[in-house]
Amino acid sequence: MSISAPDVTPDVTPNAPWWRSAVLYQIYPRSFQDSDGDGIGDLNGIAARLDYLVDLGVDAIWISPIFPSPMADFGYDVEDYCGIDPRFGTLADFDALLAAAHARGLKILLDFVPNHSSDQHPWFRESRASRTNPKRDWYLWRDAAPDGGVPNNWISDFGGPAWEWDEATGQYYYHAFLKEQPDLNWRNPDVRAAMLDVLRFWFARGVDGFRIDVLWHMVKHADFPDNPLNPAWHVSMGEMHRVLQRHSTDQPEVHAIAGDMRRIADDYSTPGEERVLIGEIYLPLERLMHYYGQDESGVHLPFNFQLIDARWDARTLAQMIADYEAALPPGGWPNWVLGNHDRPRSATKRGAEQARVAAMLLLTLRGTPTLYYGDELGLEDAVIPPDRVQDPRELREPGLGLGRDPVRAPMPWDAGAHAGFSTAEPWLPLGADWRTRNVAAERDDPASMLSLHRALLALRRRHPALGVGQFRLIEAEGDVLAYERVCGDDRIVVALNLGATPHPVILPPGAWRLLLSTTPDPFTDTLAPNQGVILQPER
Ligand code: NOJ
Ligand code: MG
Numbered sequence: 001m002s003i004s005a006p007d008v009t010p011d012v013t014p015n016a017p018w019w020r021s022a023v024l025y026q027i028y029p030r031s032f033q034d035s036d037g038d039g040i041g042d043l044n045g046i047a048a049r050l051d052y053l054v055d056l057g058v059d060a061i062w063i064s065p066i067f068p069s070p071m072a073d074f075g076y077d078v079e080d081y082c083g084i085d086p087r088f089g090t091l092a093d094f095d096a097l098l099a100a101a102h103a104r105g106l107k108i109l110l111d112f113v114p115n116h117s118s119d120q121h122p123w124f125r126e127s128r129a130s131r132t133n134p135k136r137d138w139y140l141w142r143d144a145a146p147d148g149g150v151p152n153n154w155i156s157d158f159g160g161p162a163w164e165w166d167e168a169t170g171q172y173y174y175h176a177f178l179k180e181q182p183d184l185n186w187r188n189p190d191v192r193a194a195m196l197d198v199l200r201f202w203f204a205r206g207v208d209g210f211r212i213d214v215l216w217h218m219v220k221h222a223d224f225p226d227n228p229l230n231p232a233w234h235v236s237m238g239e240m241h242r243v244l245q246r247h248s249t250d251q252p253e254v255h256a257i258a259g260d261m262r263r264i265a266d267d268y269s270t271p272g273e274e275r276v277l278i279g280e281i282y283l284p285l286e287r288l289m290h291y292y293g294q295d296e297s298g299v300h301l302p303f304n305f306q307l308i309d310a311r312w313d314a315r316t317l318a319q320m321i322a323d324y325e326a327a328l329p330p331g332g333w334p335n336w337v338l339g340n341h342d343r344p345r346s347a348t349k350r351g352a353e354q355a356r357v358a359a360m361l362l363l364t365l366r367g368t369p370t371l372y373y374g375d376e377l378g379l380e381d382a383v384i385p386p387d388r389v390q391d392p393r394e395l396r397e398p399g400l401g402l403g404r405d406p407v408r409a410p411m412p413w414d415a416g417a418h419a420g421f422s423t424a425e426p427w428l429p430l431g432a433d434w435r436t437r438n439v440a441a442e443r444d445d446p447a448s449m450l451s452l453h454r455a456l457l458a459l460r461r462r463h464p465a466l467g468v469g470q471f472r473l474i475e476a477e478g479d480v481l482a483y484e485r486v487c488g489d490d491r492i493v494v495a496l497n498l499g500a501t502p503h504p505v506i507l508p509p510g511a512w513r514l515l516l517s518t519t520p521d522p523f524t525d526t527l528a529p530n531q532g533v534i535l536q537p538e539r
Helices: 043-048 050-056 091-103 122-127 189-205 254-267 285-292 314-327 346-350 352-362 392-396 439-443 449-462
Strands: 024-027 060-063 107-112 163-166 171-174 209-212 276-279 335-337 368-372 470-474 480-487 490-497 512-517 532-537
Touching: 043 050, 043 091, 050 449, 091 107, 091 189, 107 189, 189 254, 209 254, 254 276, 254 285, 285 314, 314 470, 314 480, 346 352, 352 449, 352 490, 352 532, 439 449, 449 512
Parallel strands: 024 060, 024 368, 060 107, 107 209, 209 276, 335 368
Antiparallel strands: 163 171, 470 480, 480 490, 490 532, 512 532
């Protein structure tokens, strides 16, 4: 196999910002911890679990949207960008959470949803009030086609046309997601100014960064041409994939907007307190790389989702990692993700044994990893009975397996009532195995997934090679994926067996000592089935 990456990745930058060596942890706030007995997680619930996160060993949390919202898309439909939804708490609760996190050395990232607001946002209420309203142009209004139909063939990501007819003013408005989520018009300078002020509002309060929702969606082609049909479309993919989103996403003008956001983040940064921007972008590798911006003028971390969907095969992964490293622009820092609130969980995709190997991979690759809450327990997708379905994605295109409720089940803390998540019935059912798979049960079990994560995170902290070191693939065969991380005289080798049969591995010359294994097996020159190991030179 030929791998097109540089042999060794670039040198370690001195005085790197905190987020380069950090591990991020995503909290879906409805599902983490309820504090007030309404069955919905909230900010005081998160505050009560900060010590768990410190003990786990993560550096920062990203909280999915907590702003006032009608919850048509569970907070990704924002009604007020500078407030807190009462279900989650108050601004005072948020300030207290931020202070408590900072006191523990934890950073907090919020979720910025700039592409669309709620249809209940005052801006949209004004915009739809009349064609001459000063906010009319804040959203994307178009006349009907000559036959009275939709302006073009664009499809909502949740299925159905992306255009909604407004009877009162006789025009359609565009919504990339639900009709309750009208897209903002980022070509309008007043929209830009108002939304950039939102970033300043939260940065001034002390927020450490943002994950930016659907960054690549923000600008559409000015003429709204039809999207090309997708020749590979199949009904099982969901309706959105009927067309290729050539004109509705990833337009060149988006990069200037990302640049504006970056300048604001930089303005609020001081050494050790850098503010970080992470862009949600689902695009092929080379287009993804543009979001780093020319000369580091874009977002710091365009999310790299490749591991979520990757074929779980050592050679495929080796090539994918090499290609990604090779594609990074100068100064671009890598990042890796195994799951989030929209995608199937790692343990469901790979099975329990390989989920442990995947965790070792995620936390030892070069770059900033993001853990999804509950993956550290090995949670699988929960089974949601039809009468408990909440996700609009599932309700609009049922039965295709596109629904996201299964990955949003409540965090199981202990074997008590409602798994310690709430005193009331949770908004979504718990996973079936919560009585045995929960934080309390796993904490004291050295063989648990939680203990594996704590050990991995502790090793990352202790070894600069893992935190920021260079990366080099080690020649390997079959099911083995192996690589080396180096920072100064700190040297680590990782060897992973992605298969269920023993496999020999050839290590770089020298004697190697086992630091951590995903299985109880000793380390020899043959990896046991599903065994991943972290090694250090024998001194
Ligand atoms: C991406 C978010 O991750 C997803 O949960 C949401 O439904 C859409 N953006 C729309 O905001
Ligand atoms: Mg609550």
